[in-house]
Amino acid sequence: MVEVLEDNTKENEEKHLDIHNVISTVRPIILFEYCCGIFRFSETDNKLSPPNGKMKAYSVVICCIITSVTILFLPLPGTLNESSSFGDIMDKIMCLLLLIQYVTTAVITCFLHCRNNIRIFSMFAELDKTLNIDFDKSFYTSSKARAVIYLIILSIIHIIMTLYVFITREITPLNFIAAGLYFIQKLIILIFCVMIMMLKRRLNIINDYITKFVEENDNNTVFVYTVIQSRNKWNKPYNWIGRPSDKNMKIYDLALGYDHAGTICSLINDIFNFQMFMILITTFTCIVVTIWVLLHYYLSNGNDIGFIVIITLWSITLILNIVAISFACESLLSARKETKVLVNKIIMNYDLPKIMRNQAKAFMELIEAWPLSIMVYDMFSVDVTLILKFISVATTYLIVAVQMSHFI
Numbered sequence: 224m225v226e227v228l229e230d231n232t233k234e235n236e237e238k239h240l241d242i243h244n245v246i247s248t249v250r251p252i253i254l255f256e257y258c259c260g261i262f263r264f265s266e267t268d269n270k271l272s273p274p275n276g277k278m279k280a281y282s283v284v285i286c287c288i289i290t291s292v293t294i295l296f297l298p299l300p301g302t303l304n305e306s307s308s309f310g311d312i313m314d315k316i317m318c319l320l321l322l323i324q325y326v327t328t329a330v331i332t333c334f335l336h337c338r339n340n341i342r343i344f345s346m347f348a349e350l351d352k353t354l355n356i357d358f359d360k361s362f363y364t365s366s367k368a369r370a371v372i373y374l375i376i377l378s379i380i381h382i383i384m385t386l387y388v389f390i391t392r393e394i395t396p397l398n399f400i401a402a403g404l405y406f407i408q409k410l411i412i413l414i415f416c417v418m419i420m421m422l423k424r425r426l427n428i429i430n431d432y433i434t435k436f437v438e439e440n441d442n443n444t445v446f447v448y449t450v451i452q453s454r455n456k457w458n459k460p461y462n463w464i465g466r467p468s469d470k471n472m473k474i475y476d477l478a479l480g481y482d483h484a485g486t487i488c489s490l491i492n493d494i495f496n497f498q499m500f501m502i503l504i505t506t507f508t509c510i511v512v513t514i515w516v517l518l519h520y521y522l523s524n525g526n527d528i529g530f531i532v533i534i535t536l537w538s539i540t541l542i543l544n545i546v547a548i549s550f551a552c553e554s555l556l557s558a559r560k561e562t563k564v565l566v567n568k569i570i571m572n573y574d575l576p577k578i579m580r581n582q583a584k585a586f587m588e589l590i591e592a593w594p595l596s597i598m599v600y601d602m603f604s605v606d607v608t609l610i611l612k613f614i615s616v617a618t619t620y621l622i623v624a625v626q627m628s629h630f631i
Contacts, residue, residue, distance in 0.1 A: 251371050251374055259329070260329050261332050274333050331497060355463065366424065381402075385405075411498050419554075429480055467575050469578050475585070477586065513534050
């Protein structure tokens with residue numbers, strides 16, 4: 224009885240350790256979120272649990288402080304006779320939208336989506352165990368290094384943009400608040416893209432396993448097996464599926480891993496639905512306001528080039544937000560298409576045992592059931608086509624604005 228309890232304790236510790244390894248890949252970003260009052264979970268004794276009372280209280284307090292300060296330094300818009308007034312109105316609109324996005328994100332993440340966040344990282348750990356990569360420390364180290372690089376690049380770009388605004392324009396408290404809210408928005412986009420890339424990297428491992436199996440069967444390779452003394456590193460060229468036989472169930476295990484990936488993608492979609500929606504609204508509003516500002520500035524014969532450069536740069540950075548999330552989701556869809564092609568090769572290989580081909584057919588049904596696509600409230604599909612649709616709508620409003628400008 225004691226031995227059974229010890230074995231269960233060891234299994235639980237290993238499971239918690241696996242979750243800890245997964246979280247370590249995004250910990251630098253999570254620490255920044257903690258400073259902003261966005262808590263996805265709390266870690267106690269190597270276990271994940273919903274945010275505790277102190278975390279929730281801190282989140283509510285910091286949201287109230289930022290909201291109060293923003294409203295305090297958000298005066299009523301002035302007249303529309305000068306180009307600077309348009310800039311002030313644009314700053315106010317964007318600041319309000321960013322404030323709404325931040326407050327709702329902090330509250331929803333801390334109070335509503337905390338269990339889904341815990342489930343995501345738990346399923347990542349289960350997926351790693353299924354794919355036999357949970358022992359590879361270098362896998363998690365490289366993932367963490369990528370996240371740190373992305374965070375550093377994001378911070379440098381944001382600092383440069385903020386300094387340029389402070390140098391070329393008058394420094395006001397509202398500008399400081401807006402700079403912080405812009406950074407929080409980019410932080411949300413970064414954690415979303417990193418989660419998608421984490422999922423895509425594991426899907427690539429599934430593809431590598433299938434590719435190796437398909438290549439060796441196509442080349443009629445003789446399978447040679449050796450006893451692995453230690454599992455310190457995941458060996459990509461290793462034929463993980465193994466020899467074709469009626470007792471080989473490794474394709475079923477890969478299908479189970481893909482099912483975990485589909486569930487993780489669905490949870491990510493649910494968590495970031497509102498954030499993606501607000502990012503689209505914020506970006507579109509900024510583009511529309513920028514178009515009107517530039518047209519009014521052109522018609523009024525303004526000569527403040529610095530003002531034009533600022534709003535153009537901020538518009539470009541907001542568009543790059545859409546580009547980042549679109550390409551991240553598109554890369555995941557590309558990996559899924561590759562998985563579908565590889566599984567189909569197994570199905571069409573009639574030299575394989577019927578049981579393995581049936582496993583591949585079941586795998587194909589899972590691929591059809593889990594499209595791994597990110598939808599914004601079932602209205603917009605986040606992929607490369609979103610960029611084209613966004614450009615098309617922005618161009619339409621540009622044409623309408625140019626035509627209406629002749630009547631102003």
